[in-house]
Amino acid sequence: PLGRIARSIAVPTGAALALAAVLLVFGLGSSPAGVLACSLGALVVAGVVADFRRSLAARRELHPDHPFAARLRHVLVRNRRRWGAWMAHAGIALVVVAIAGGAWSSQDGGELRSGDVLRLGSYRLEFVTVERERSGASMRTRAVFHVHRGSENLGTMRAGRDFHPASGEVSNEVAIRHDWLRMHDLFITVDRLTEDGAVRVQAFVNPLVPLLWLAGLLTALGGLVAGWPDRRGVDPGTNPPSGVERANDAVHELRNGAAAPGELLSGVRGETGGTTT
Incomplete structure:
Protein backbone atom coordinates (compact mmCIF):
# COMPACT_ATOMS: atom_id res chain seq x y z
CA PRO A 1 0.00 0.00 0.00
CA ASN A 79 -16.76 7.16 -13.19
CA ARG A 80 -18.69 10.21 -14.34
CA ARG A 81 -19.50 11.67 -10.92
CA ARG A 82 -16.00 11.06 -9.65
CA TRP A 83 -14.33 12.75 -12.61
CA GLY A 84 -16.85 15.58 -12.64
CA ALA A 85 -16.06 16.33 -9.00
CA TRP A 86 -12.33 16.18 -9.63
CA MET A 87 -12.61 18.53 -12.61
CA ALA A 88 -14.49 20.98 -10.42
CA HIS A 89 -11.77 20.67 -7.76
CA ALA A 90 -9.12 21.35 -10.39
CA GLY A 91 -11.06 24.45 -11.43
CA ILE A 92 -11.11 25.70 -7.84
CA ALA A 93 -7.37 25.07 -7.61
CA LEU A 94 -6.85 27.24 -10.70
CA VAL A 95 -8.87 30.00 -9.03
CA VAL A 96 -6.47 29.85 -6.08
CA VAL A 97 -3.49 30.08 -8.45
CA ALA A 98 -5.04 33.03 -10.32
CA ILE A 99 -5.68 34.90 -7.07
CA ALA A 100 -2.16 34.13 -5.88
CA GLY A 101 -0.87 35.74 -9.07
CA GLY A 102 -1.89 39.09 -7.58
CA ALA A 103 1.21 38.86 -5.39
CA TRP A 104 3.31 39.70 -8.47
CA SER A 105 1.14 42.45 -9.94
CA SER A 106 2.79 45.73 -10.93
CA GLN A 107 1.41 49.22 -11.34
CA ASP A 108 2.43 52.76 -12.16
CA GLY A 109 0.72 56.03 -12.89
CA GLY A 110 1.06 59.73 -13.33
CA GLU A 111 -0.35 62.84 -14.95
CA LEU A 112 0.11 62.78 -18.71
CA ARG A 113 -0.32 65.29 -21.48
CA SER A 114 -0.56 64.59 -25.18
CA GLY A 115 2.63 62.85 -26.33
CA ASP A 116 3.71 61.79 -22.83
CA VAL A 117 4.63 58.15 -22.26
CA LEU A 118 4.02 55.90 -19.25
CA ARG A 119 6.22 52.80 -18.99
CA LEU A 120 5.15 49.72 -17.07
CA GLY A 121 7.37 46.66 -17.38
CA SER A 122 7.67 45.88 -21.08
CA TYR A 123 4.67 48.09 -21.92
CA ARG A 124 4.85 51.63 -23.22
CA LEU A 125 1.62 53.66 -23.06
CA GLU A 126 1.62 56.85 -25.13
CA PHE A 127 -1.19 59.29 -24.34
CA VAL A 128 -2.57 60.67 -27.61
CA THR A 129 -5.68 62.74 -26.98
CA VAL A 130 -9.04 63.02 -25.21
CA GLU A 131 -12.26 62.15 -27.04
CA ARG A 132 -15.59 63.58 -25.88
CA GLU A 133 -18.96 62.38 -27.10
CA ARG A 134 -22.57 62.76 -26.04
CA SER A 135 -24.41 59.45 -26.30
CA GLY A 136 -28.06 59.28 -25.31
CA ALA A 137 -28.40 60.29 -21.66
CA SER A 138 -24.66 60.26 -20.93
CA MET A 139 -21.54 62.22 -21.78
CA ARG A 140 -18.56 60.02 -22.65
CA THR A 141 -14.96 61.10 -22.14
CA ARG A 142 -12.14 58.80 -23.24
CA ALA A 143 -8.38 59.10 -23.00
CA VAL A 144 -6.75 57.44 -26.02
CA PHE A 145 -3.48 55.51 -25.65
CA HIS A 146 -1.20 53.90 -28.20
CA VAL A 147 0.16 50.73 -26.59
CA HIS A 148 3.50 49.09 -27.43
CA ARG A 149 5.32 46.12 -25.96
CA GLY A 150 8.94 46.42 -26.96
CA SER A 151 8.90 47.14 -30.69
CA GLU A 152 5.45 45.55 -31.16
CA ASN A 153 2.48 47.85 -31.75
CA LEU A 154 -0.48 46.46 -29.78
CA GLY A 155 -3.00 49.01 -31.02
CA THR A 156 -5.16 51.53 -29.19
CA MET A 157 -6.79 51.41 -25.76
CA ARG A 158 -9.39 53.83 -24.40
CA ALA A 159 -10.22 54.51 -20.78
CA GLY A 160 -12.24 57.29 -19.20
CA ARG A 161 -15.52 58.24 -17.58
CA ASP A 162 -19.22 58.43 -18.34
CA PHE A 163 -21.24 61.28 -16.83
CA HIS A 164 -25.02 60.90 -16.48
CA PRO A 165 -26.55 64.41 -16.12
CA ALA A 166 -29.98 63.18 -15.05
CA SER A 167 -28.68 61.40 -11.96
CA GLY A 168 -25.40 63.25 -11.54
CA GLU A 169 -23.53 59.94 -11.42
CA VAL A 170 -20.06 59.33 -12.84
CA SER A 171 -18.89 55.83 -13.83
CA ASN A 172 -15.33 54.82 -14.62
CA GLU A 173 -14.68 52.87 -17.81
CA VAL A 174 -11.57 50.68 -17.59
CA ALA A 175 -9.53 49.59 -20.60
CA ILE A 176 -8.49 45.92 -20.42
CA ARG A 177 -6.22 43.91 -22.69
CA HIS A 178 -6.03 40.13 -22.19
CA ASP A 179 -2.75 38.44 -23.06
CA TRP A 180 -3.49 34.70 -23.13
CA LEU A 181 0.02 33.75 -24.24
CA ARG A 182 1.78 35.54 -21.38
CA MET A 183 -1.12 34.88 -18.98
CA HIS A 184 -1.69 38.40 -17.71
CA ASP A 185 -4.04 41.35 -18.14
CA LEU A 186 -3.20 45.01 -18.73
CA PHE A 187 -5.61 47.47 -17.06
CA ILE A 188 -5.71 51.22 -17.67
CA THR A 189 -7.84 53.58 -15.59
CA VAL A 190 -8.23 57.35 -15.77
CA ASP A 191 -8.76 59.00 -12.39
CA ARG A 192 -9.03 62.61 -13.49
CA LEU A 193 -9.23 64.75 -16.62
CA THR A 194 -8.25 68.42 -16.45
CA GLU A 195 -9.48 71.35 -18.52
CA ASP A 196 -6.08 71.72 -20.21
CA GLY A 197 -6.24 68.17 -21.60
CA ALA A 198 -4.07 66.37 -19.03
CA VAL A 199 -5.17 63.05 -17.55
CA ARG A 200 -4.32 61.24 -14.34
CA VAL A 201 -3.60 57.63 -15.34
CA GLN A 202 -3.12 54.38 -13.42
CA ALA A 203 -1.93 51.23 -15.22
CA PHE A 204 -1.76 47.69 -13.83
CA VAL A 205 -0.35 44.38 -15.04
CA ASN A 206 -2.07 41.51 -13.22
CA PRO A 207 -0.50 38.06 -13.80
CA LEU A 208 -2.52 34.85 -14.14
CA VAL A 209 -5.91 36.60 -14.34
CA PRO A 210 -6.82 34.72 -17.58
CA LEU A 211 -6.69 31.51 -15.52
CA LEU A 212 -9.99 32.60 -13.95
CA TRP A 213 -11.71 32.05 -17.31
CA LEU A 214 -10.20 28.59 -17.64
CA ALA A 215 -11.10 27.80 -14.02
CA GLY A 216 -14.72 28.80 -14.57
CA LEU A 217 -14.94 26.69 -17.72
CA LEU A 218 -13.38 23.67 -16.01
CA THR A 219 -15.64 23.96 -12.95
CA ALA A 220 -18.77 24.29 -15.10
CA LEU A 221 -17.71 21.35 -17.26
CA GLY A 222 -17.10 19.27 -14.14
CA GLY A 223 -20.58 20.06 -12.85
CA LEU A 224 -22.06 19.13 -16.24
CA VAL A 225 -20.19 15.82 -16.34
CA ALA A 226 -21.13 14.92 -12.75
CA GLY A 227 -24.78 15.86 -13.18
CA TRP A 228 -25.35 14.29 -16.59
CA PRO A 229 -28.27 11.82 -16.26
CA ASP A 230 -27.61 8.10 -16.53
CA SER A 242 -20.87 -7.58 -17.42
CA GLY A 243 -20.18 -7.66 -13.70
CA VAL A 244 -17.01 -9.64 -14.41
CA GLU A 245 -15.74 -6.97 -16.81
CA ARG A 246 -16.50 -4.27 -14.26
CA ALA A 247 -14.64 -6.24 -11.61
CA ASN A 248 -11.65 -6.67 -13.93
CA ASP A 249 -11.62 -2.92 -14.55
CA ALA A 250 -11.64 -2.33 -10.81
CA VAL A 251 -8.72 -4.69 -10.23
CA HIS A 252 -6.63 -3.07 -12.95
CA GLU A 253 -7.37 0.45 -11.71
CA LEU A 254 -6.51 -0.60 -8.16
CA ARG A 255 -3.20 -2.06 -9.30
CA ASN A 256 -2.37 1.18 -11.09
CA GLY A 257 -3.37 3.32 -8.12
CA ALA A 258 -6.21 5.00 -9.98
CA ALA A 259 -8.80 4.86 -7.21
CA ALA A 260 -9.34 3.91 -3.61
CA PRO A 261 -10.35 0.30 -2.84
CA GLY A 262 -13.61 1.32 -1.18
CA GLU A 263 -14.66 3.40 -4.18
CA LEU A 264 -13.99 0.61 -6.65
CA LEU A 265 -15.66 -2.01 -4.47
CA SER A 266 -18.81 0.06 -4.15
CA GLY A 267 -18.87 0.54 -7.92
CA VAL A 268 -18.61 -3.22 -8.54
CA ARG A 269 -21.39 -3.92 -6.03
CA GLY A 270 -23.65 -1.45 -7.77
CA GLU A 271 -23.04 -3.01 -11.19
CA THR A 272 -23.26 -6.68 -10.22
CA GLY A 273 -26.03 -6.34 -7.66
CA GLY A 274 -24.10 -8.67 -5.36
CA THR A 275 -22.98 -8.36 -1.78
CA THR A 276 -19.78 -9.18 -0.01
CA THR A 277 -19.28 -10.84 3.31
Missing part, protein backbone atom coordinates in the same frame (compact mmCIF):
# COMPACT_ATOMS: atom_id res chain seq x y z
CA LEU A 2 2.78 2.46 0.83
CA GLY A 3 4.41 1.84 -2.53
CA ARG A 4 1.12 2.49 -4.34
CA ILE A 5 0.59 5.70 -2.37
CA ALA A 6 4.14 6.83 -3.14
CA ARG A 7 3.61 6.21 -6.86
CA SER A 8 0.30 8.07 -6.75
CA ILE A 9 1.72 11.23 -5.19
CA ALA A 10 5.10 11.23 -6.96
CA VAL A 11 3.97 13.10 -10.09
CA PRO A 12 1.78 15.72 -8.33
CA THR A 13 4.46 16.39 -5.73
CA GLY A 14 7.11 16.67 -8.43
CA ALA A 15 4.94 19.13 -10.37
CA ALA A 16 4.41 21.29 -7.27
CA LEU A 17 8.12 21.34 -6.44
CA ALA A 18 9.06 22.03 -10.06
CA LEU A 19 6.70 25.01 -10.22
CA ALA A 20 8.07 26.38 -6.94
CA ALA A 21 11.62 26.04 -8.29
CA VAL A 22 10.70 27.83 -11.53
CA LEU A 23 9.12 30.71 -9.61
CA LEU A 24 12.23 31.06 -7.45
CA VAL A 25 14.60 30.88 -10.43
CA PHE A 26 12.71 33.68 -12.17
CA GLY A 27 12.97 35.88 -9.10
CA LEU A 28 9.37 35.53 -7.94
CA GLY A 29 10.21 34.36 -4.44
CA SER A 30 9.40 37.78 -2.94
CA SER A 31 5.96 36.43 -2.02
CA PRO A 32 6.26 33.11 -0.13
CA ALA A 33 2.47 32.95 0.16
CA GLY A 34 2.15 33.30 -3.61
CA VAL A 35 4.71 30.55 -4.25
CA LEU A 36 2.95 28.25 -1.76
CA ALA A 37 -0.52 28.89 -3.21
CA CYS A 38 0.67 28.29 -6.78
CA SER A 39 2.47 25.10 -5.73
CA LEU A 40 -0.62 23.74 -3.95
CA GLY A 41 -2.74 24.54 -6.99
CA ALA A 42 -0.26 22.70 -9.20
CA LEU A 43 -0.37 19.75 -6.78
CA VAL A 44 -4.16 19.43 -7.14
CA VAL A 45 -4.25 19.87 -10.92
CA ALA A 46 -1.34 17.48 -11.50
CA GLY A 47 -2.98 14.95 -9.18
CA VAL A 48 -6.17 14.97 -11.24
CA VAL A 49 -4.23 14.64 -14.51
CA ALA A 50 -2.04 11.83 -13.15
CA ASP A 51 -5.04 9.89 -11.82
CA PHE A 52 -6.84 10.26 -15.15
CA ARG A 53 -3.76 8.99 -16.96
CA ARG A 54 -3.54 5.96 -14.67
CA SER A 55 -7.18 5.12 -15.33
CA LEU A 56 -6.57 5.23 -19.08
CA ALA A 57 -3.46 3.07 -18.69
CA ALA A 58 -5.43 0.50 -16.68
CA ARG A 59 -8.08 0.37 -19.38
CA ARG A 60 -5.41 -0.02 -22.09
CA GLU A 61 -3.84 -2.93 -20.20
CA LEU A 62 -7.22 -4.66 -19.94
CA HIS A 63 -8.31 -3.95 -23.54
CA PRO A 64 -5.22 -3.17 -25.66
CA ASP A 65 -7.23 -3.53 -28.88
CA HIS A 66 -9.65 -0.72 -28.01
CA PRO A 67 -8.96 2.69 -29.61
CA PHE A 68 -8.10 5.66 -27.43
CA ALA A 69 -11.53 7.27 -27.92
CA ALA A 70 -13.27 4.14 -26.63
CA ARG A 71 -11.00 3.95 -23.58
CA LEU A 72 -11.56 7.63 -22.85
CA ARG A 73 -15.33 7.27 -23.12
CA HIS A 74 -15.32 4.23 -20.84
CA VAL A 75 -13.28 5.95 -18.14
CA LEU A 76 -15.43 9.08 -18.18
CA VAL A 77 -18.80 7.34 -18.34
CA ARG A 78 -18.15 4.67 -15.73
CA ARG A 231 -28.60 6.40 -19.74
CA ARG A 232 -31.81 4.49 -19.09
CA GLY A 233 -31.54 2.00 -21.90
CA VAL A 234 -28.98 0.12 -23.94
CA ASP A 235 -28.59 0.71 -27.65
CA PRO A 236 -29.88 -2.16 -29.79
CA GLY A 237 -27.16 -4.50 -30.92
CA THR A 238 -24.85 -3.72 -28.01
CA ASN A 239 -24.16 -5.66 -24.86
CA PRO A 240 -23.83 -3.88 -21.53
CA PRO A 241 -20.60 -4.52 -19.63
Whole structure:
Protein backbone atom coordinates (compact mmCIF):
# COMPACT_ATOMS: atom_id res chain seq x y z
CA PRO A 1 0.00 0.00 0.00
CA LEU A 2 2.78 2.46 0.83
CA GLY A 3 4.41 1.84 -2.53
CA ARG A 4 1.12 2.49 -4.34
CA ILE A 5 0.59 5.70 -2.37
CA ALA A 6 4.14 6.83 -3.14
CA ARG A 7 3.61 6.21 -6.86
CA SER A 8 0.30 8.07 -6.75
CA ILE A 9 1.72 11.23 -5.19
CA ALA A 10 5.10 11.23 -6.96
CA VAL A 11 3.97 13.10 -10.09
CA PRO A 12 1.78 15.72 -8.33
CA THR A 13 4.46 16.39 -5.73
CA GLY A 14 7.11 16.67 -8.43
CA ALA A 15 4.94 19.13 -10.37
CA ALA A 16 4.41 21.29 -7.27
CA LEU A 17 8.12 21.34 -6.44
CA ALA A 18 9.06 22.03 -10.06
CA LEU A 19 6.70 25.01 -10.22
CA ALA A 20 8.07 26.38 -6.94
CA ALA A 21 11.62 26.04 -8.29
CA VAL A 22 10.70 27.83 -11.53
CA LEU A 23 9.12 30.71 -9.61
CA LEU A 24 12.23 31.06 -7.45
CA VAL A 25 14.60 30.88 -10.43
CA PHE A 26 12.71 33.68 -12.17
CA GLY A 27 12.97 35.88 -9.10
CA LEU A 28 9.37 35.53 -7.94
CA GLY A 29 10.21 34.36 -4.44
CA SER A 30 9.40 37.78 -2.94
CA SER A 31 5.96 36.43 -2.02
CA PRO A 32 6.26 33.11 -0.13
CA ALA A 33 2.47 32.95 0.16
CA GLY A 34 2.15 33.30 -3.61
CA VAL A 35 4.71 30.55 -4.25
CA LEU A 36 2.95 28.25 -1.76
CA ALA A 37 -0.52 28.89 -3.21
CA CYS A 38 0.67 28.29 -6.78
CA SER A 39 2.47 25.10 -5.73
CA LEU A 40 -0.62 23.74 -3.95
CA GLY A 41 -2.74 24.54 -6.99
CA ALA A 42 -0.26 22.70 -9.20
CA LEU A 43 -0.37 19.75 -6.78
CA VAL A 44 -4.16 19.43 -7.14
CA VAL A 45 -4.25 19.87 -10.92
CA ALA A 46 -1.34 17.48 -11.50
CA GLY A 47 -2.98 14.95 -9.18
CA VAL A 48 -6.17 14.97 -11.24
CA VAL A 49 -4.23 14.64 -14.51
CA ALA A 50 -2.04 11.83 -13.15
CA ASP A 51 -5.04 9.89 -11.82
CA PHE A 52 -6.84 10.26 -15.15
CA ARG A 53 -3.76 8.99 -16.96
CA ARG A 54 -3.54 5.96 -14.67
CA SER A 55 -7.18 5.12 -15.33
CA LEU A 56 -6.57 5.23 -19.08
CA ALA A 57 -3.46 3.07 -18.69
CA ALA A 58 -5.43 0.50 -16.68
CA ARG A 59 -8.08 0.37 -19.38
CA ARG A 60 -5.41 -0.02 -22.09
CA GLU A 61 -3.84 -2.93 -20.20
CA LEU A 62 -7.22 -4.66 -19.94
CA HIS A 63 -8.31 -3.95 -23.54
CA PRO A 64 -5.22 -3.17 -25.66
CA ASP A 65 -7.23 -3.53 -28.88
CA HIS A 66 -9.65 -0.72 -28.01
CA PRO A 67 -8.96 2.69 -29.61
CA PHE A 68 -8.10 5.66 -27.43
CA ALA A 69 -11.53 7.27 -27.92
CA ALA A 70 -13.27 4.14 -26.63
CA ARG A 71 -11.00 3.95 -23.58
CA LEU A 72 -11.56 7.63 -22.85
CA ARG A 73 -15.33 7.27 -23.12
CA HIS A 74 -15.32 4.23 -20.84
CA VAL A 75 -13.28 5.95 -18.14
CA LEU A 76 -15.43 9.08 -18.18
CA VAL A 77 -18.80 7.34 -18.34
CA ARG A 78 -18.15 4.67 -15.73
CA ASN A 79 -16.76 7.16 -13.19
CA ARG A 80 -18.69 10.21 -14.34
CA ARG A 81 -19.50 11.67 -10.92
CA ARG A 82 -16.00 11.06 -9.65
CA TRP A 83 -14.33 12.75 -12.61
CA GLY A 84 -16.85 15.58 -12.64
CA ALA A 85 -16.06 16.33 -9.00
CA TRP A 86 -12.33 16.18 -9.63
CA MET A 87 -12.61 18.53 -12.61
CA ALA A 88 -14.49 20.98 -10.42
CA HIS A 89 -11.77 20.67 -7.76
CA ALA A 90 -9.12 21.35 -10.39
CA GLY A 91 -11.06 24.45 -11.43
CA ILE A 92 -11.11 25.70 -7.84
CA ALA A 93 -7.37 25.07 -7.61
CA LEU A 94 -6.85 27.24 -10.70
CA VAL A 95 -8.87 30.00 -9.03
CA VAL A 96 -6.47 29.85 -6.08
CA VAL A 97 -3.49 30.08 -8.45
CA ALA A 98 -5.04 33.03 -10.32
CA ILE A 99 -5.68 34.90 -7.07
CA ALA A 100 -2.16 34.13 -5.88
CA GLY A 101 -0.87 35.74 -9.07
CA GLY A 102 -1.89 39.09 -7.58
CA ALA A 103 1.21 38.86 -5.39
CA TRP A 104 3.31 39.70 -8.47
CA SER A 105 1.14 42.45 -9.94
CA SER A 106 2.79 45.73 -10.93
CA GLN A 107 1.41 49.22 -11.34
CA ASP A 108 2.43 52.76 -12.16
CA GLY A 109 0.72 56.03 -12.89
CA GLY A 110 1.06 59.73 -13.33
CA GLU A 111 -0.35 62.84 -14.95
CA LEU A 112 0.11 62.78 -18.71
CA ARG A 113 -0.32 65.29 -21.48
CA SER A 114 -0.56 64.59 -25.18
CA GLY A 115 2.63 62.85 -26.33
CA ASP A 116 3.71 61.79 -22.83
CA VAL A 117 4.63 58.15 -22.26
CA LEU A 118 4.02 55.90 -19.25
CA ARG A 119 6.22 52.80 -18.99
CA LEU A 120 5.15 49.72 -17.07
CA GLY A 121 7.37 46.66 -17.38
CA SER A 122 7.67 45.88 -21.08
CA TYR A 123 4.67 48.09 -21.92
CA ARG A 124 4.85 51.63 -23.22
CA LEU A 125 1.62 53.66 -23.06
CA GLU A 126 1.62 56.85 -25.13
CA PHE A 127 -1.19 59.29 -24.34
CA VAL A 128 -2.57 60.67 -27.61
CA THR A 129 -5.68 62.74 -26.98
CA VAL A 130 -9.04 63.02 -25.21
CA GLU A 131 -12.26 62.15 -27.04
CA ARG A 132 -15.59 63.58 -25.88
CA GLU A 133 -18.96 62.38 -27.10
CA ARG A 134 -22.57 62.76 -26.04
CA SER A 135 -24.41 59.45 -26.30
CA GLY A 136 -28.06 59.28 -25.31
CA ALA A 137 -28.40 60.29 -21.66
CA SER A 138 -24.66 60.26 -20.93
CA MET A 139 -21.54 62.22 -21.78
CA ARG A 140 -18.56 60.02 -22.65
CA THR A 141 -14.96 61.10 -22.14
CA ARG A 142 -12.14 58.80 -23.24
CA ALA A 143 -8.38 59.10 -23.00
CA VAL A 144 -6.75 57.44 -26.02
CA PHE A 145 -3.48 55.51 -25.65
CA HIS A 146 -1.20 53.90 -28.20
CA VAL A 147 0.16 50.73 -26.59
CA HIS A 148 3.50 49.09 -27.43
CA ARG A 149 5.32 46.12 -25.96
CA GLY A 150 8.94 46.42 -26.96
CA SER A 151 8.90 47.14 -30.69
CA GLU A 152 5.45 45.55 -31.16
CA ASN A 153 2.48 47.85 -31.75
CA LEU A 154 -0.48 46.46 -29.78
CA GLY A 155 -3.00 49.01 -31.02
CA THR A 156 -5.16 51.53 -29.19
CA MET A 157 -6.79 51.41 -25.76
CA ARG A 158 -9.39 53.83 -24.40
CA ALA A 159 -10.22 54.51 -20.78
CA GLY A 160 -12.24 57.29 -19.20
CA ARG A 161 -15.52 58.24 -17.58
CA ASP A 162 -19.22 58.43 -18.34
CA PHE A 163 -21.24 61.28 -16.83
CA HIS A 164 -25.02 60.90 -16.48
CA PRO A 165 -26.55 64.41 -16.12
CA ALA A 166 -29.98 63.18 -15.05
CA SER A 167 -28.68 61.40 -11.96
CA GLY A 168 -25.40 63.25 -11.54
CA GLU A 169 -23.53 59.94 -11.42
CA VAL A 170 -20.06 59.33 -12.84
CA SER A 171 -18.89 55.83 -13.83
CA ASN A 172 -15.33 54.82 -14.62
CA GLU A 173 -14.68 52.87 -17.81
CA VAL A 174 -11.57 50.68 -17.59
CA ALA A 175 -9.53 49.59 -20.60
CA ILE A 176 -8.49 45.92 -20.42
CA ARG A 177 -6.22 43.91 -22.69
CA HIS A 178 -6.03 40.13 -22.19
CA ASP A 179 -2.75 38.44 -23.06
CA TRP A 180 -3.49 34.70 -23.13
CA LEU A 181 0.02 33.75 -24.24
CA ARG A 182 1.78 35.54 -21.38
CA MET A 183 -1.12 34.88 -18.98
CA HIS A 184 -1.69 38.40 -17.71
CA ASP A 185 -4.04 41.35 -18.14
CA LEU A 186 -3.20 45.01 -18.73
CA PHE A 187 -5.61 47.47 -17.06
CA ILE A 188 -5.71 51.22 -17.67
CA THR A 189 -7.84 53.58 -15.59
CA VAL A 190 -8.23 57.35 -15.77
CA ASP A 191 -8.76 59.00 -12.39
CA ARG A 192 -9.03 62.61 -13.49
CA LEU A 193 -9.23 64.75 -16.62
CA THR A 194 -8.25 68.42 -16.45
CA GLU A 195 -9.48 71.35 -18.52
CA ASP A 196 -6.08 71.72 -20.21
CA GLY A 197 -6.24 68.17 -21.60
CA ALA A 198 -4.07 66.37 -19.03
CA VAL A 199 -5.17 63.05 -17.55
CA ARG A 200 -4.32 61.24 -14.34
CA VAL A 201 -3.60 57.63 -15.34
CA GLN A 202 -3.12 54.38 -13.42
CA ALA A 203 -1.93 51.23 -15.22
CA PHE A 204 -1.76 47.69 -13.83
CA VAL A 205 -0.35 44.38 -15.04
CA ASN A 206 -2.07 41.51 -13.22
CA PRO A 207 -0.50 38.06 -13.80
CA LEU A 208 -2.52 34.85 -14.14
CA VAL A 209 -5.91 36.60 -14.34
CA PRO A 210 -6.82 34.72 -17.58
CA LEU A 211 -6.69 31.51 -15.52
CA LEU A 212 -9.99 32.60 -13.95
CA TRP A 213 -11.71 32.05 -17.31
CA LEU A 214 -10.20 28.59 -17.64
CA ALA A 215 -11.10 27.80 -14.02
CA GLY A 216 -14.72 28.80 -14.57
CA LEU A 217 -14.94 26.69 -17.72
CA LEU A 218 -13.38 23.67 -16.01
CA THR A 219 -15.64 23.96 -12.95
CA ALA A 220 -18.77 24.29 -15.10
CA LEU A 221 -17.71 21.35 -17.26
CA GLY A 222 -17.10 19.27 -14.14
CA GLY A 223 -20.58 20.06 -12.85
CA LEU A 224 -22.06 19.13 -16.24
CA VAL A 225 -20.19 15.82 -16.34
CA ALA A 226 -21.13 14.92 -12.75
CA GLY A 227 -24.78 15.86 -13.18
CA TRP A 228 -25.35 14.29 -16.59
CA PRO A 229 -28.27 11.82 -16.26
CA ASP A 230 -27.61 8.10 -16.53
CA ARG A 231 -28.60 6.40 -19.74
CA ARG A 232 -31.81 4.49 -19.09
CA GLY A 233 -31.54 2.00 -21.90
CA VAL A 234 -28.98 0.12 -23.94
CA ASP A 235 -28.59 0.71 -27.65
CA PRO A 236 -29.88 -2.16 -29.79
CA GLY A 237 -27.16 -4.50 -30.92
CA THR A 238 -24.85 -3.72 -28.01
CA ASN A 239 -24.16 -5.66 -24.86
CA PRO A 240 -23.83 -3.88 -21.53
CA PRO A 241 -20.60 -4.52 -19.63
CA SER A 242 -20.87 -7.58 -17.42
CA GLY A 243 -20.18 -7.66 -13.70
CA VAL A 244 -17.01 -9.64 -14.41
CA GLU A 245 -15.74 -6.97 -16.81
CA ARG A 246 -16.50 -4.27 -14.26
CA ALA A 247 -14.64 -6.24 -11.61
CA ASN A 248 -11.65 -6.67 -13.93
CA ASP A 249 -11.62 -2.92 -14.55
CA ALA A 250 -11.64 -2.33 -10.81
CA VAL A 251 -8.72 -4.69 -10.23
CA HIS A 252 -6.63 -3.07 -12.95
CA GLU A 253 -7.37 0.45 -11.71
CA LEU A 254 -6.51 -0.60 -8.16
CA ARG A 255 -3.20 -2.06 -9.30
CA ASN A 256 -2.37 1.18 -11.09
CA GLY A 257 -3.37 3.32 -8.12
CA ALA A 258 -6.21 5.00 -9.98
CA ALA A 259 -8.80 4.86 -7.21
CA ALA A 260 -9.34 3.91 -3.61
CA PRO A 261 -10.35 0.30 -2.84
CA GLY A 262 -13.61 1.32 -1.18
CA GLU A 263 -14.66 3.40 -4.18
CA LEU A 264 -13.99 0.61 -6.65
CA LEU A 265 -15.66 -2.01 -4.47
CA SER A 266 -18.81 0.06 -4.15
CA GLY A 267 -18.87 0.54 -7.92
CA VAL A 268 -18.61 -3.22 -8.54
CA ARG A 269 -21.39 -3.92 -6.03
CA GLY A 270 -23.65 -1.45 -7.77
CA GLU A 271 -23.04 -3.01 -11.19
CA THR A 272 -23.26 -6.68 -10.22
CA GLY A 273 -26.03 -6.34 -7.66
CA GLY A 274 -24.10 -8.67 -5.36
CA THR A 275 -22.98 -8.36 -1.78
CA THR A 276 -19.78 -9.18 -0.01
CA THR A 277 -19.28 -10.84 3.31
